[in-house]
Amino acid sequence: MIATEVAEILLFPGLTFFVWVAFLFDWLDRKTSARMQQRVGPLLAGPSGVLQPVADFFKLTSKEEIVPEFADRFIFFLGPALFFSAPAMGIIFIPILGTTAIVSNQYDLLFVLFIIAFSALMAAFLGYAAAGRWSTIAMGRLIAQYTGYEIPMIIALITPAILAHSLSITGIVQAQQSIWYIVLAPLSFIVFIVSALAELEKPPFDIPSAKTEIVGGWMTEFSGRPLAYIKLTKNLGYAFLSALAVSLFLGGPLGPILFTDPMLQAALYFVYFVVKLLFVGFLIFVIRTALARIKIDQAVRFFWMVITPLSLIQLAFIMVVWWK
Amino acid sequence: MIGRMPTLDPFVIAGPVLIVVADIIVYVAVGKLGSKSSGKGGKYQPFTGGEEQIPARGTYQSELFVFAALFMVVEAFALIVAGSFASPTNLYPLLFLAGGGGVIVAVTWWLMLVGGMRY
Numbered sequence: 001m002i003a004t005e006v007a008e009i010l011l012f013p014g015l016t017f018f019v020w021v022a023f024l025f026d027w028l029d030r031k032t033s034a035r036m037q038q039r040v041g042p043l044l045a046g047p048s049g050v051l052q053p054v055a056d057f058f059k060l061t062s063k064e065e066i067v068p069e070f071a072d073r074f075i076f077f078l079g080p081a082l083f084f085s086a087p088a089m090g091i092i093f094i095p096i097l098g099t100t101a102i103v104s105n106q107y108d109l110l111f112v113l114f115i116i117a118f119s120a121l122m123a124a125f126l127g128y129a130a131a132g133r134w135s136t137i138a139m140g141r142l143i144a145q146y147t148g149y150e151i152p153m154i155i156a157l158i159t160p161a162i163l164a165h166s167l168s169i170t171g172i173v174q175a176q177q178s179i180w181y182i183v184l185a186p187l188s189f190i191v192f193i194v195s196a197l198a199e200l201e202k203p204p205f206d207i208p209s210a211k212t213e214i215v216g217g218w219m220t221e222f223s224g225r226p227l228a229y230i231k232l233t234k235n236l237g238y239a240f241l242s243a244l245a246v247s248l249f250l251g252g253p254l255g256p257i258l259f260t261d262p263m264l265q266a267a268l269y270f271v272y273f274v275v276k277l278l279f280v281g282f283l284i285f286v287i288r289t290a291l292a293r294i295k296i297d298q299a300v301r302f303f304w305m306v307i308t309p310l311s312l313i314q315l316a317f318i319m320v321v322w323w324k
Numbered sequence: 325m326i327g328r329m330p331t332l333d334p335f336v337i338a339g340p341v342l343i344v345v346a347d348i349i350v351y352v353a354v355g356k357l358g359s360k361s362s363g364k365g366g367k368y369q370p371f372t373g374g375e376e377q378i379p380a381r382g383t384y385q386s387e388l389f390v391f392a393a394l395f396m397v398v399e400a401f402a403l404i405v406a407g408s409f410a411s412p413t414n415l416y417p418l419l420f421l422a423g424g425g426g427v428i429v430a431v432t433w434w435l436m437l438v439g440g441m442r443y
Binding site: 005006009010014015058061062063064065066067068069070073078080081082084085088089092102103104105108111130131132133134135215220221224225228229 | 333335336339340342343344346347348351354355357358359360361362363364365367368369370371372373
């Protein structure tokens with residue numbers, strides 16, 4: 001029993017599975033943006049270049065790790081591993097093969113919210129630890145952006161919790177048997193996707209890692225294994241936030257057809273979940289390719305003046321109309 | 325009447341710990357693939373993009389770093405308060421909104437006071 005649970009956490013549908021999903025998301029992201037820009041995208045490693053992110057990861061890990069003269073050595077070396085652990089810890093609370101997650105607790109959504117905050121602040125710590133000009137500028141931008149998108153994201157995530165009367169992701173998924181929460185709280189879904197773009201530093205909110213302005217942003221000084229891990233973590237975060245959106249707004253692994261055989265049903269749950277996951281991922285790929293970067297003051301103003309009020313309007317509507 | 329505490333799945337704590345441990349083990353193992361180097365001058369200087377040399381580390385906004393840690397603690401507290409909303413009243417969600425909003429306002433204010441909002 002314990003061995004099964006450990007295998008689920010570390011292998012399938014836990015960490016290892018999501019690492020492969022992260023590689024797949026990276027490939028799909030690059031392929032989608034390439035198609036939209038009349039390019040070919042990754043082509044050589046594996047069929048249609050699907051193994052290119054894996055090849056990139058191992059290429060980076062085999063390169064020299066250079067520690068800059070003024071860097072904080074401890075955070076510089078260990079930080080990327082802790083940064084990676086943030087989304088990695090969150091995925092075990094997502095129901096995939098059924099309506100119950102590998103691990104669930106009545107307050108696990110709060111833990112996930114804390115993980116999201118931890119991830120953003122870990123990125124700021126890494127930027128500070130690198131002690132470079134560009135990474136310090138990027139860290140300031142990252143914190144400024146964080147103060148903009150954090151509150152609307154939390155409100156957007158707490159709205160389905162209020163609808164379900166549960167702070168457990170498993171509980172929220174189970175409460176969507178009759179209707180998905182994207183129908184009851186569409187604004188929250190939009191707010192979450194926009195905030196997720198900011199959390200993932202994707203255009204139009206790629207301000208902390210703006211390549212044409214501040215070199216590589218807060219990642220400028222990283223090389224070799226730490227850089228490989230940081231890039232993998234960003235893609236894992238991509239997959240994790242998409243999975244969270246699927247669970248809280250699109251019914252998680254729930255679907256229209258049910259089987260009596262438990263194995264077949266688990267397989268069907270998995271298929272439903274993956275289809276929805278790819279849908280949300282694709283939505284983010286398209287938005288991030290279609291939009292250009294805005295300035296940091298515009299981003300913060302946009303979150304405070306537009307997105308936060310939207311999230312509050314949806315929450316107020318839910319509390320007035322649907323609260324029982 | 326005081327209800328009984330629900331039993332806690334040990335993997336709620338063990339699961340994340342297991343992931344962090346496995347992550348660090350793999351991270352250290354992967355580190356064997358490439359070489360490491362550190363030192364002074366030359367290639368160990370932070371990247372300047374062809375501009376003048378960067379100022380010494382001491383001029384950076386260290387208050388921001390301390391503040392980020394404080395922010396985590398306060399936010400965790402706000403989330404715990406929010407966790408009480410399983411009770412059949414809308415008081416706690418409102419408390420959560422007030423708490424979360426208050427924290428962000430305090431954070432932003434402090435950032436501006438210490439000059440950490442420079443970008």
